[in-house]
Amino acid sequence: MFDLVLKNLKLLDYSDRMSLAIEDGKIAKISKSSIEGDKEIDLKGQLVLPGLIDPHVHFRDPGLTYKEDFKTGSMAAAHGGFTFVMDMPNTVPKTNTYNAFKEKQKIAESKSIVNFGLHAGYSTLAEMEKILELNPMSFKVFMDLETDEDLDKIFEDISKLGEKAIRKPIVTVHAEKRDIVLESTKNLSEESEAIAYSYGRPAESEDASVAQAIELSKKYGVDLHICHLSTKNAMNLAISNNVSFEFTPHHLLYDNTAFNEFGTLIKTNPPLREKGKNVTINDLNENSMIGTDHAPHSLEEKTKGVWDSSPGIPSLETVLSLMLTEVNKSNIDLSLIPKIFSENAAKRFNLETKGFIKEGYDADLVVIDLKKEGVFDIDNFYTKAEYSPFDGLSYKGKATMTIVNGEIVMENDILI
Secondary structure, rough: OEEEEEEEEOOOOOOOOEEEEEEOEEEEEEEEEOOEEEEEEEEOOEEEEEEEEEEEEEOOOOOOOOOOOOOHHHHHHOOOOEEEEEEEEOOOOOOHHHHHHHHHHHHHHHHOOOEEEEEEOOOHHHHHHHHHOOOOEEEEEEEEEEEHHHHHHHHHHHHHHHHOOOOOOOEEOOOHHHHHHHHHHHHOOOOOOOHHHHHHHOOOHHHHHHHHHHHHHHHHEEEEEEEOOEEEHHHHHHHHOOEEEEEEEHHHHHHHHHHHHHHHHHHOOOOOOOOOEEEOHOOOOOOOOOOOOOOOOOOOOOHHHOOOOOEEEOOOOHHHHHHHHHHHHOOOOOOOOHHHHHHHHHHHHHOOOOOOOOOEEEEEEEEEEEEEEEOHOOOOOOOOOOOOOOOOEEEEEEEEEEEEEEEEEEOOOOEE
């Protein structure tokens, strides 16, 4: 008898209705025949996919927990169908020392209801060597905060880590060119319309920064990944140099004219791009990856005007339904969903037993009702954020159950 058996379900790789057995947190058996378990659930033809993996979240813990913490952030993740998240290092203190990294691990272990990994910040070579012992997902570099000289030194130092590591560390980058951003923002500082923000951090700043990151990665032999890529030119440059990257839902679905509707609620870094320069839903393919850049702030912080409002959008509880809506509109193929949300991130970040529905793999799963319709309501979300540009938007397709390590953690919007 297995711990849990899911019956009468659909899997993308099978035409028949299937059963899936879970034992000790692993997928133990997948069969067309009936399987018996201590607990059995009839899914009535709903689709089961590998649990979603988000390579880019900001749970604000420690130090900024009035915005979010690992409990509320992981609840939001589970609500949205995510079973693994990777948290960014720009907390207080920064996760750029061995002690800070270890402390954040303890916090996450005590609070998180989903699996997690942590990105590390960069610091001294000696400190990063110690952090490497704790298996960081990557070392994150905020290129928009560094001079060219400092960036060269950072990439050089990180390259030296690979000489001692079993696996070469990944460098993830926020790619915007500091000098261009400073100059453009200065020139527009008197503007009061929200859309001015997109010109204060123009597409050219990202294009130049991505080119610089690729140049530095080649110079020092660094394994590079680009976060929240938003411009067509940067995308083409990354593809032509075989560099991985991730898209956010807001960059795929909106251009910068959305500032006119949502104001600073849709302010984020990098900002929404001009139509023609921006990436779109049509740029998704089997090699793509979604990173939400889930980045909550207080409502007060989001409404301080074009230049002073905090940049960031909470997306964990909306992104799957947004993409399933695009499937239902025939804008993207259903077969892309497990690739962009699970498979490609698992492979890129070396999550060797996650991202796929296979016997022996971790029982991290999401159950989906493709026909479920509704309207996003921020009041029913688990994030601490009280805003979303997607609030009030209609969707078709929804996560109805999230299973983490073989345990049901969310069912029909209720966290268990």
